[in-house]
Amino acid sequence: MSIETIFTPQDDAFYSVITHAAGPQGALPLTPQMLMESPSGNLFGMTQNAGMGWDANKLTGKEVLIIGTQGGIRAGDGRPVALGYHTGHWEIGLQMQAAAKEITRNGGIPFAAFVSDPCDGRSQGTHGMFDSLPYRNDAAIVFRRLIRSLPTRRAVIGVATCDKGLPATMIALASMHNLPTILVPGGATLPPTFGEDAGKVQTIGARYANHELSLQEAAELGCRACASPGGGCQFLGTAGTSQVVAEALGLALPHSALAPSGQDVWLEISRQSARAVVELDNRGITTRDILTDKAIENAMVIHAAFGGSTNLLLHIPAIAHAAGCTIPDVDHWTRINRKVPRLVSVLPNGPDYHPTVRAFLAGGVPEVMLHLRDLGLLHLDAMTVTGQTVGENLDWWQASERRERFRQCLREQDGVDPDDVILPPARAKARGLTSTVAFPVGNIAPEGSVIKATAIDPSVVGDDGVYRHTGRARVFVSEARAIKAIKSGEIEQGDIMVVIGGGPSGTGMEETYQLTSALKHVSWGKTVSLITDARFSGVSTGACFGHVAPEALAGGPIGKLRDNDIIEIAVDRLSLTGSVNFIGTREVPLTPQEGAMELARRQPHPELHAHDFLPDDTRLWAALQSVSGGTWKGCIYDTDKIIEVINAGKKALGI
Numbered sequence: 001m002s003i004e005t006i007f008t009p010q011d012d013a014f015y016s017v018i019t020h021a022a023g024p025q026g027a028l029p030l031t032p033q034m035l036m037e038s039p040s041g042n043l044f045g046m047t048q049n050a051g052m053g054w055d056a057n058k059l060t061g062k063e064v065l066i067i068g069t070q071g072g073i074r075a076g077d078g079r080p081v082a083l084g085y086h087t088g089h090w091e092i093g094l095q096m097q098a099a100a101k102e103i104t105r106n107g108g109i110p111f112a113a114f115v116s117d118p119c120d121g122r123s124q125g126t127h128g129m130f131d132s133l134p135y136r137n138d139a140a141i142v143f144r145r146l147i148r149s150l151p152t153r154r155a156v157i158g159v160a161t162c163d164k165g166l167p168a169t170m171i172a173l174a175s176m177h178n179l180p181t182i183l184v185p186g187g188a189t190l191p192p193t194f195g196e197d198a199g200k201v202q203t204i205g206a207r208y209a210n211h212e213l214s215l216q217e218a219a220e221l222g223c224r225a226c227a228s229p230g231g232g233c234q235f236l237g238t239a240g241t242s243q244v245v246a247e248a249l250g251l252a253l254p255h256s257a258l259a260p261s262g263q264d265v266w267l268e269i270s271r272q273s274a275r276a277v278v279e280l281d282n283r284g285i286t287t288r289d290i291l292t293d294k295a296i297e298n299a300m301v302i303h304a305a306f307g308g309s310t311n312l313l314l315h316i317p318a319i320a321h322a323a324g325c326t327i328p329d330v331d332h333w334t335r336i337n338r339k340v341p342r343l344v345s346v347l348p349n350g351p352d353y354h355p356t357v358r359a360f361l362a363g364g365v366p367e368v369m370l371h372l373r374d375l376g377l378l379h380l381d382a383m384t385v386t387g388q389t390v391g392e393n394l395d396w397w398q399a400s401e402r403r404e405r406f407r408q409c410l411r412e413q414d415g416v417d418p419d420d421v422i423l424p425p426a427r428a429k430a431r432g433l434t435s436t437v438a439f440p441v442g443n444i445a446p447e448g449s450v451i452k453a454t455a456i457d458p459s460v461v462g463d464d465g466v467y468r469h470t471g472r473a474r475v476f477v478s479e480a481r482a483i484k485a486i487k488s489g490e491i492e493q494g495d496i497m498v499v500i501g502g503g504p505s506g507t508g509m510e511e512t513y514q515l516t517s518a519l520k521h522v523s524w525g526k527t528v529s530l531i532t533d534a535r536f537s538g539v540s541t542g543a544c545f546g547h548v549a550p551e552a553l554a555g556g557p558i559g560k561l562r563d564n565d566i567i568e569i570a571v572d573r574l575s576l577t578g579s580v581n582f583i584g585t586r587e588v589p590l591t592p593q594e595g596a597m598e599l600a601r602r603q604p605h606p607e608l609h610a611h612d613f614l615p616d617d618t619r620l621w622a623a624l625q626s627v628s629g630g631t632w633k634g635c636i637y638d639t640d641k642i643i644e645v646i647n648a649g650k651k652a653l654g655i
Contacts, residue, residue, distance in 0.1 A: 026056035042152055054109065062108040062278065065153040067143050067172070068096045069165035069186075071116035078229065086119035087189050088162035088239060091230025091261050095159050095184055095270040102274035111153065113146045115139050117165030120511055120537060121202060121233070125483060127613045129510040133314070133535070134621035136164045136171070137637060140322070143172035147179075155179060155277045159270070161186025161231065161261075163238040163538070167315040170246055174322035177288040180280035182385045183252040184273045185243035187261035189231035191355040192224045197347055198233040199517065199539035201225040206518035209487035231261030234355040235347035237538030238315075241308035245316065247365040248302035250290045250384030254393045255402065258360040276385050283387055291323035294379035297336070298390065300328060301377050304340035304436045305368050307349045307454050309538025310546065311511075313437070317634030327633055330439050330448055337576055340377055342433040342454055343368055343423050348520075348539045349455050351431055354421050361410035362418035366397040371425055432458065434465070438571055440545060440578030443596035444531065444558050447549035448632070449580060453573045455541035457526040465574040467543060469529050470583075471496045473565040477607045479507075479534070483514045486522070493527040496567045500559050502534025503551025504625060504635070506610045508618040513537035516544050529569055531580060533558055535631075543569070545580055547631055552608055554626075557582070560602040568592070 028046050050056045070092040072084025084090045100110035123129045158169040173181040207213040232239030243257035259266040317327045346354045372378050380391030407418040438453040461467045475498045476482040482499050512534045519525035529543040533551040552559025571578035584590030627645045628638035
């Protein structure tokens with residue numbers, strides 16, 4: 001490479017530079033009052049609008065800001081000029097365009113701003129995962145700054161799809177207490193006609209290493225898993241669950257979650273949302289009216305009924321905090337999950353592994369709500385972005401043509417009974433669907449842990465509904481070392497894998513789907529349990545205990561375990577209770593109480609340390625969220641607490 005190869009010869013057009021232009025034609029629609037009273041920024045904003053090509057005579061319309069997570073650069077025909085990080089944000093721009101055109105059609109002025117998002121699937125097992133959860137807080141901050149930086153906006157539309165971008169968008173919208181806001185879910189990608197979903201396909205490496213897949217099979221399956229170019233993954237992971245939660249909160253239109261990306265219904269949802277947010281402004285209905293304690297509880301109820309991702313235990317509290325609502329605690333989550341039946345049978349929980357597009361066709365969130373209404377489990381008087389209550393929305397949905405035609409589409413297209421995807425309570429009970437999450441405690445997790453109890457393989461659960469496992473610990477100080485052990489045959493049936501140092505202080509609370517997916521899809525994996533202070537992907541299944549607290553690097557007992565320690569696990573999937581205890585070694589058995597004393601005497605694992613490549617940005621995030629209540633408060637930034645701690649530190653240090 002030389003400077004000559006960079007600065008290649010140019011033709012005359014290259015050197016034909018103009019130094020002035022006439023500027024836009026027309027005149028700004030100013031009034032004497034505007035010139036006397038408006039801030040200079042508002043007036044200059046109109047100049048900028050005309051400079052960007054907006055008709056100067058139409059600059060007094062209602063301004064609506066559309067924020068989105070679009071990534072990549074698409075050509076006009078949809079082909080990639082530059083790839084995005086994932087399908088989830090690849091088509092978002094089409095929804096934003098549809099909303100913008102609808103605003104314009106009704107005399108408004110649309111603005112758009114973007115904060116793209118990472119892909120948890122792409123960063124699995126890499127150092128990129130150290131930025132995943134912290135990104136959510138950063139993006140929410142940037143979105144909020146962008147919203148506030150357009151002082152003339154009257155309403156805000158958020159368009160997002162996936163694991164961190166969608167929660168970040170909801171947190172940002174929830175913070176806009178005095179503005180009307182609405183969320184447009186970015187939808188779901190289609191499953192391949194013949195092939196595997198995007199969750200299972202992430203295990204091709206582990207299955208190949210265990211001689212359960214050929215090289216050719218791995219290559220072909222990996223190629224076709226994303227059968228349409230846009231939308232979140234086809235399972236009810238964190239992306240799909242976040243869309244469902246947005247709708248359950250009343251922040252998104254009824255029957256907008258999980259729509260097939262790129263299709264007419266998906267685009268029309270965007271146009272409908274644009275009309276809705278303008279009407280909210282006309283009626284003076286703001287986010288504060290919609291995001292209430294009742295809305296938060298409705299979201300928790302829907303989360304349980306769908307069997308949603310455990311990552312929403314981090315995101316719903318953060319949304320509640322941003323909205324100024326009561327932050328749900330473990331007791332609240334437990335109460336909800338004990339009384340709410342799981343009604344949805346989709347990937348990854350089953351018992352039938354339907355893709356999420358079938359949940360949409362079966363009626364999605366409003367269909368689940370109809371059943372929950374009959375059980376008296378919803379706050380029907382909660383306001384929503386339709387300008388009507390949950391109860392009024394359900395009355396419309398029950399008799400709507402939309403409901404009947406989409407359910408019939410599912411019967412005709414896939415030959416599937418909608419009531420086998422979204423099950424009536426009696427049918428769900430007969431099929432053995434159990435409640436969603438439990439919070440086991442014990443001497444390994446004195447402050448608690450999380451398990452998606454509904455996703456434990458039923459074949460390893462006792463007739464009494466209790467999962468029991470006593471086995472030897474295999475302790476790893478990194479996810480990379482743990483996945484290598486699975487691939488190289490070091491893990492034996494009946495082992496209990498323990499991954500330490502994966503909490504906020506060690507890795508930014510990495511997502512360990514490499515491990516959980518491998519254990520699900522290798523033939524012997526269901527006999528192995530996993531315990532970690534990290535977190536899991538929403539598509540994770542199996543006997544996987546995450547969010548163990550205190551984390552190892554905060555002195556938690558999990559960081560003092562050693563290879564060949566004996567661990568005793570019990571989880572009651574019916575009562576949603578459980579325990580995870582160190583009970584000594586084969587040579588020296590101990591009671592759980594004696595085990596707690598032994599762990600207290602031990603030093604931390606000699607190899608335990610924060611990851612060598614942990615970014616400074618993530619170290620700062622870990623510290624800030626820690627003093628704000630940590631993972632059980634949703635990894636939020638509590639400004640008052642952070643300032644209090646800083647001031648106390650300055651005083652102690654004499655600064």
